[in-house]
Amino acid sequence: MLEVTPVMTIDGPSGAGKGTVSRIVAKRLGWHYLDSGALYRAVGVAASWANLDISDPAALVRCTFDTAVSFVENPSGARRVLVNGADTPTELRLETTGAVASAIAAFPEVRSALKERQRAFRQPPGLVADGRDMGTVIFTDAAYKVFLTASAEERAERRYNQLKDKGVSVTLDGLLREILARDARDAQRTVAPLRPAEDAVLIDTTGQNIEQVVERVLALVHP
Ligand code: DC
Numbered sequence: 001m002l003e004v005t006p007v008m009t010i011d012g013p014s015g016a017g018k019g020t021v022s023r024i025v026a027k028r029l030g031w032h033y034l035d036s037g038a039l040y041r042a043v044g045v046a047a048s049w050a051n052l053d054i055s056d057p058a059a060l061v062r063c064t065f066d067t068a069v070s071f072v073e074n075p076s077g078a079r080r081v082l083v084n085g086a087d088t089p090t091e092l093r094l095e096t097t098g099a100v101a102s103a104i105a106a107f108p109e110v111r112s113a114l115k116e117r118q119r120a121f122r123q124p125p126g127l128v129a130d131g132r133d134m135g136t137v138i139f140t141d142a143a144y145k146v147f148l149t150a151s152a153e154e155r156a157e158r159r160y161n162q163l164k165d166k167g168v169s170v171t172l173d174g175l176l177r178e179i180l181a182r183d184a185r186d187a188q189r190t191v192a193p194l195r196p197a198e199d200a201v202l203i204d205t206t207g208q209n210i211e212q213v214v215e216r217v218l219a220l221v222h223p
Contacts, residue, residue: 009134015155036131135197147196
């Protein structure tokens with residue numbers, strides 16, 4: 001019988017803990033990891049470096065195909081994302097970059113230009129993929145599907161702490177507003193809107209620490 005490389009999809013709104021949980025779960029399972037949001041962010045960053053009009057889907061599609069994105073892990077385990085070979089230590093994680101990524105991600109042309117690139121991450125022995133439409137569009141046949149949520153307040157607080165650790169100055173109130181606006185845009189777009197797959201396990205991470213969530217997710221693979 002043909003062996004299919006297993007995939008776990010972890011979707012949800014920004015700040016729900018997808019990135020941290022996915023990275024730890026991938027490491028524990030010894031599987032690869034796809035941060036699909038970083039691809040949208042990278043295209044957004046490349047488009048702004050090139051001063052492109054981010055309301056022009058044709059220019060964005062060209063930019064998507066022309067932008068090289070590589071994920072590099074330092075010996076310490078810290079992860080770097082290189083956009084056209086350049087390091088993007090803080091720019092990629094800024095909420096303003098998230099907003100640009102969310103705006104360009106609403107174009108079906110951009111989504112389809114990134115489709116095969118995301119699917120190429122499916123390599124043995126397995127893949128953990130985090131994003132908005134991993135379980136609903138990109139890996140519909142995934143063996144394990146998770147949808148992580150948390151209250152908007154808690155998600156804003158987590159983002160606030162992450163950005164503060166990176167030395168970026170933001171206000172909690174401002175972040176909450178930006179996160180709510182981004183959630184609304186991601187959930188209301190017509191193509192691949194943010195929503196749980198019908199066969200996804202919903203996990204509300206409000207008030208839970210990372211380890212508790214990781215254990216619940218890993219239990220899907222090793223009950
Ligand atoms: O997960 P993130 O915050 O890095 O994602 C940034 C934006 O990219 C998000 O607001 C919407 C878009 N995105 C998407 O549309 N589909 C994905 N699979 C991942 C991200």
